[in-house]
Amino acid sequence: MTTIDFSPLFRSMIGFDRMAPSLENAYRTEAGGYPPYNVEVEDENKYRITMAVAGFAESDLGLETKENLLTVTGSRQQDDAEDARRYLYRGIATRSFERRFQLADYVKVVDARLENGLLHIDLVREVPEAMKPRKIEIRGDNGRYIEGTSNQEEVRAAA
Structure with missing residues (x-):
């Protein structure tokens, strides 16, 4: 039986520690049946x-x-x-x-x-809403939001 080494993938993937056993199990499972x-x-x-x-x-x-x-x-x-x-x-x-x-x-x-x-x-x-992608706002040294980020309009309105 051939085993597959997934360790190189884990250098850039955080929280996928269950993936290797799942892939290994799927690899061993009979396709038909x-x-x-x-x-x-x-x-x-x-x-x-x-x-x-x-x-x-x-x-x-x-x-x-x-x-x-x-x-x-x-x-x-x-x-x-x-x-x-x-x-x-x-x-x-x-x-x-x-x-x-x-x-x-x-x-x-x-x-x-x-x-x-x-x-x-x-x-x-x-x-869940908390797990969906969201935009992270970036502020500069002066505390103002950097050009092109999501709260740019709010900064202009407050100024």
């Missing part, structure tokens, strides 16, 4: 996960988020009538599954619905 799924980007802050879960009812599926980890589980109880059936070929998988998705900070699940054998999970990134 059951059930198949799509991840769509609807816009800059909206995403949708669509999973093919044919044969599962709403009561057979579970969604849970904990510490930026979305876990989707499916467990189907087989009834006696299904056990009595004999199959020549059985291509529709109904085995239990657990699929995990690592969510970025401030991404939360806002809706989940089952339609025509597809589970749609809608996610939204809601960055």
Whole structure:
């Protein structure tokens, strides 16, 4: 197994200490698997996960988020009538599954619905106002704001 060294990135990136283990985990995780799924980007802050879960009812599926980890589980109880059936070929998988998705900070699940054998999970990134980019004002030695900064108009009005 090849390991990737991310230490050169951390010289200029502050607070990303969880990124290396997350990337390492994603690198090791099998890309395929059951059930198949799509991840769509609807816009800059909206995403949708669509999973093919044919044969599962709403009561057979579970969604849970904990510490930026979305876990989707499916467990189907087989009834006696299904056990009595004999199959020549059985291509529709109904085995239990657990699929995990690592969510970025401030991404939360806002809706989940089952339609025509597809589970749609809608996610939204809601960055708090305190975390959004803001302009920092620069003052000169005399205490006045420097030309071109955001409070330049306020200084002119006060003078």
